[in-house]
Amino acid sequence: MDAKKDWTVGELLGTSSGYWRSCALHAGVRLELFTILGDQRLDGGEIARLTKSDARGIGLLLNGLAAMGLIVKSADAYANTDFSRKFLDQSSGAYLGHIILHHHHLVDGWAQLDQAVRSGRPVEMRSYGEEKERESFLLGMFNLAMGQAPRLAAQLDLKGRKHLLDLGGGPGTYAIHFCLANPDLRATIFDRPTTEPFARQTATRFAVDGRIDFQAGDFNVDPIAGHYDAAWLSHILHSSGYEECERLVAKTVAALEPGGLIMIHEFILDDSLAAPLFPALFSLNMLINNPHGRSYAEGELRGMLAKAGVTDIRRLEFTGANDSGILCGVR
Structure with a gap:
């Protein structure tokens, strides 16, 4: 809703x-209702x-x-x-059920x-099981990234770049598509050990496992091994407080060669911190899940980059x- 629009009681x-x-949508996905329907017409009893x-x-329901x-x-x-068949049926390559289950959790x-x-x-939340929650989160991130990674990979200019760091890359969806779009590029995904099986399976699925390391x-604690001429930080800064973000950006920049490119992908607030709507509400999502995280404004992200010595800072047309x-920006 437009923040300037007058509300109605309705x-x-x-x-x-x-x-x-x-909750009705979540129940339908949890019951695998849309998958059971598939392309059939079934009566209520069946x-x-x-x-x-x-x-x-x-x-x-x-x-x-x-x-x-x-x-x-x-x-x-x-x-x-047609929409449900595409996005809510598990047999579809565009299935979004995993991220919906994450929302349910x-x-x-x-x-x-x-x-x-x-x-x-x-706050303390009901547990649905660590493995289930991890799977819905990681595969949900994969689902969402698949919706935009191919388009973004075609749009980003990574020509001449040889080694990309995908920091907190999870299943590696972006790194994989950057490699697909740039045959001379290889990538290293740096993330927790529990995400490695997902990342390796995804890289093998797209036949780039020979160019993807983990x-x-x-x-936040361990050193970043290796040297890179590009770094991709997608939706990881919002899990940390401002000072921790500054340290992480500086740490990433230090792993880049001179002239290396750093790219930060986030839900970006305007400098009032009160718009757009989704990033503002996402900060509340971080409050209930995380002791320090929130969405950041464009000015704040620019400040983190500048403090780390990054130049030519710009926002992409995306x-x-x-x-x-x-x-x-560039180191």
């Missing part, structure tokens, strides 16, 4: 009850059987999802919309936002999902 109540919609659900319960426009109801049969924390605001600290460690942007 919009206020719609915002207050907005979690009904998200869907109840296949999802091992109560007939009344699944009927109400199906009708709710139909009202949301995610399912088509015809007589007593239900089918996916955050719901308990958001319900305690007032407590986090009072304490200034993260360095296991905690980039707007990603949820108002993400890229600042870059």
Whole structure:
């Protein structure tokens, strides 16, 4: 919603009850409802059987999802919309269910936002199992990155660059697509050891495993081994406080050769810190999950780069999902 727009009572109540919609979507994904439907039309009884659900319960959920426009109801049969078939069916290469499950895992924390605001600290949340939560997060990041990495790789000028550092790269989606777009480029992903299997599987899937290395460690603590002429920091600074971000940017710049390129991809606030909407709300998401993290303004990111000795700082002509942007500069 436009921050300058006058609210109506309907919009206020719609915002207050907005979690009904998200919880209905989460339930559909958790029940694998959209995957079960696939390209079929099934009646409510068959869907109840296949999802091992109560007939009344699944009927109400199906009708709710139909009202949301995610399912088509015809007589007593239900089918996916084209959109749901593409983004909510696990057999689709564009599946976004993992990030939706990650959002579901955050719901308990958001319900305690007032407590986090009072304490200034993260809240305790229900555990869905460490492996499940890690999988939904990493594969969710992969899903989101796949939606923009090919376009970004074609847009970024990495010509002549030989070795890219993907700091906190998770499954390595961006590094992989940068390598695909630049045949002479190799990349090193630096992330926690638990992410290495995902990164190696993804690199093998795209047939660039011979050009992708993995360095296991905690980039906030461990040294960055090797020398690079490009560095990519995508959605990692928001997990740290400002001073820690300054140290991490300086540490990354120190690993670059003279003339090396550093690129920071984040949800970027304007300098008021109160817009755009998604980065402002994302700061609250960090509050409930993280002791120091938040979204940063463009001016703050520029300050981090300048303090590390970076020159030619500029914002690229790129707007990603949820108002993400890229600042870059040269050592």
